Amino acid sequence: MVPIFVIAGIAIGMAAFVLLIQMAVRNGIRMSGLIDWRTQYELERIDDADGGKPTLHELYEIAAKTDSAPDAIERNVRAKALDYIESRNSIHVRNCWIVIGVAVGVCFLAMIITLASSPM
Incomplete structure (x- = not known):
């Protein structure tokens, strides 16, 4: 029973770690300024789940x-687009912290389960 919890904890931890790396790379590229604000606005607008933002042409x-x-x-237009980009960047950073917290919690829980179920 213990190996199943350990394997599940490791798998979940690895999945969270991969997700965290992907988010960090994505955020790093977008926040670095390598992408111009017009392209970045359209990327963020497309990624937004609400979909309520107008296109750049409509702006x-x-x-x-x-x-x-x-x-x-x-x-x-630039001011509105940059405000929207900044608000989306803060959401991405918040999501990274949530993923880190969940990953640490899962690893801690897996460790507690393993220690509690191992004979002393």
Whole structure:
């Protein structure tokens, strides 16, 4: 019985660790500035589960209704896109901490079960 708990704990821990590495790499690339803000906005908008954010083209159309100067339109669209990107980045960081907490908890639980079930 004990080997089953140990194997399950190791498998869950490894899966959580792989997920954590994937999230860290993804967040690192997106937060590094290697991707321009337009592409990053579209990537985050597509990844968002709600799907309520307008496309970049729609943002430009909305901004064009309120401003007539091209510089003001670009500035407003960029500000809105960067605010959205920042809010999504904070969600990604929070999710990484949740995965770390779950992984540590599972490993601790597997260790407790193993120690409690082993004969002394």
